[in-house]
Amino acid sequence: MLNQKILKTNLWFYKHKKISTLALIVLILLIGLIIFKLFSNVEVTINSSWFGVIGAVIGALVGGMVTLFASVYVHNNQLKAKSAVHRKNTIYKPLYDELMENKILLDNENPYPRYISFREAPQTLIGHPQYTVWERIKKDSRYLQVPTFLTSKFECFYESINNYRKSLDKAANDVQIQINEILQNEYQTECTIQNLGESVINKIMVKNEKIMDSYVDMYALNPRIEISQEDVKQLNEKIVLQCWELESVKELYKNKNKWMASQGDLVETLKDLILYINLKYEKQSGKYY
Structure with a gap:
């Protein structure tokens, strides 16, 4: 391959x-x-009567060999084309389409997702990436048709996702501790939301300016206190600033970038495979005609 x-x-x-x-x-x-x-200066003496016989024999042999090789070549090429197009339609294209869909989601709607699915499931209110095609391919005969280098890339890709998920859990826990330390130091209170870190980690990573607004309005602080809008704004700025000093947050940022780099590499590789098959076996030039 x-x-x-x-x-x-x-x-x-x-x-x-x-x-x-x-x-x-x-x-x-x-x-x-x-x-x-090289051979133009070589003198060869052959009886002229033999030229016709030798020429006929050579012509017949060459003609027969060319016909045989041409038919074998055409047959083999047809089999290769059929196999390549089948792989494109059942392996490369579904993988490419799913990765591109997830890339758009991660770039726009949900940059630091809490959930990542590897099997088909209902989508959440805030969309999360779902990588299901590769899981299905690994369970059937299509897996045997995948090039080794592409299999290795998917292994690295899944490893990058696992590293991201581990660092997300650590960062979310550290962020929750950091926020409550800030609340305690500034206002002698703390947030009672159990999964506060998981809920706000996305906002912190994209440096959103409304991290605590809804929690203050919900009276999720114990003891309850009144905080002005201006104070909430300053509180949010301080939370972002101090949380981005945490090593776990820096590690999460690094692992997210590695995940995106691995995904981008896969997208580029699958695109090359699809284009190669289009050009070689389906004669698609990519131009309008």
Whole structure:
């Protein structure tokens, strides 16, 4: 099967097929010219009556071999094309579509998700990424058709997700402790919400300015106190500033970027595979015509 470097090289040649073909023809002509020059000075004495016989035999042999090789080549190429297109439609395209859908969600709606699904399930109120296609592929025969380098990339991808989830739990716990320390120091109170860190970690990571607004309005502080809007604004700023000094928050930020880098690498690889099959086997140029 293709590895990624060969894939990139082949994809380049198929994108520039005319130039590649022309270069190959020129190379063959140059080699033929060199061979002709090498043998042009060699004197060979053969009875002229044999030229016709030898020519006929050579012509028949060459013609038969060319016909045989051409038929075998066409048959094998048809099988390869059918197999490649099948892999594209049942493996590469579903994976690419799902990864792109999750990329859009993570870039816009939910940058630091609390939930990540690996099986089909109802979507939550705030959308969360669902990686289900690869899980299904691993359970059936399609897995045997996946290139080794792509399997390795998915293993690294899943490892990056696991690292993100671990760092998210640690950061959420540290953030909750930090917020209550700030509330205790500033207002001699604390937040009674049990999963406060999980609820606000997303806002803290994107430096949202309304972290505690709803909790103050809900009287989720014990003891209850009245805080002005201006004080709430300053409280939010202090929470963001101090929480971003936490090592666990920095680690979460780093692991989120590694996750996105791994996902981006997979998207690019799958795109190359799809384009390669389109160009080589389906003759799709990508142009409007």
